[in-house]
Amino acid sequence: xxxxxxxxxGDPILRKTCRPVEVFDEKLAKLLDDMRETMRKAEGVxxxxxxxxxxxxxxxxxxxxxxVELINPVIVETDGEQIGYEGCLSVEGKSCNxxxxxxxxxxxxxxxxxQMQAECEExxxxxxxxxxxxxxxxxxxxxEYKGKIKKKR
Ligand code: CO
Numbered sequence: 001x002x003x004x005x006x007x008x009x010g011d012p013i014l015r016k017t018c019r020p021v022e023v024f025d026e027k028l029a030k031l032l033d034d035m036r037e038t039m040r041k042a043e044g045v046x047x048x049x050x051x052x053x054x055x056x057x058x059x060x061x062x063x064x065x066x067x068v069e070l071i072n073p074v075i076v077e078t079d080g081e082q083i084g085y086e087g088c089l090s091v092e093g094k095s096c097n098x099x100x101x102x103x104x105x106x107x108x109x110x111x112x113x114x115q116m117q118a119e120c121e122e123x124x125x126x127x128x129x130x131x132x133x134x135x136x137x138x139x140x141x142x143x144e145y146k147g148k149i150k151k152k153r
Contacts, residue, residue, distance in 0.1 A: 001033045003041055004052040009091045014050050015137040018057045020072045024113035028058070032069050032111055035060045044089045046127040048134030051090050059131035063124040070108040073132050077105035082122065083149055086130060086140045097145040100126045 007013055021028060031054060039047040039060055048059040059070045080102030087095040104125045107117050120128055130140055 001030075001037045004034050004038045006038065006042060006047075006089050007051050007053055009088075009094075009139065013053060013055065014090060014134070014139065016050065016055055017137050018049055018055045018135040020057050021109070024071075024109070024111060028071075029111050031058065032060065036062070036067070036069075039089070042089050045123065046131040047089060048131045050134055050137070057135045059134065061124065061127045061131055063127055066120075066124055068108075068118060069111055070106065070128070070131065071110065073106050073108040073128070073135075075104050075106050075129070075132060076117075077103075079103040082126065083145050083147075084126065086126065088130070088140055091139060091141065094141060096141050097149065098126075098130075098140050098143050099145045099147075100129045104128055106132075 035047050035052060038052060045063050046059060046061040049056045057072045061068050078101035081099055082102040083097055083099045085095050086098045102125060103121050105119050106128055110116050
């Protein structure tokens with residue numbers, strides 16, 4: 001495994017649309033291992049292909065004990081809403097509120113090419129939305145929430 005360099009905002013690669021993964025091979029496994037290690041070292045909760053210079057639809061997400069490798073992910077169902085601060089390993093010194101669904105159902109392939117499905121809520125749902133956005137060249141601050149925030153009582 002190896003730590004990869006994280007691409008920083010301003011690099012046009014972060015604005016490109018990624019192509020699907022078609023080959024599930026050793027190279028993909030190595031990429032995923034490296035992405036997991038790179039995310040952990042940077043203390044992030046997610047990392048997407050373009051952030052390590054790979055324009056393929058791959059991302060890793062880790063929130064607490066939940067770790068998932070998302071290959072060709074598609075969010076097939078959402079519910080509810082959450083508004084909260086978000087940042088990004090590629091965007092230093094910037095965070096803002098973003099509205100995301102509170103629940104997502106995501107279909108994806110694992111590293112062996114087997115189709116999987118996961119249902120996630122709260123921070124994990126937020127991370128999955130953030131990472132799948134990266135695969136379409138979208139950064140979190142594009143979606144800055146500028147409305148009023150209702151305080152929970
Ligand atoms: Co990000």
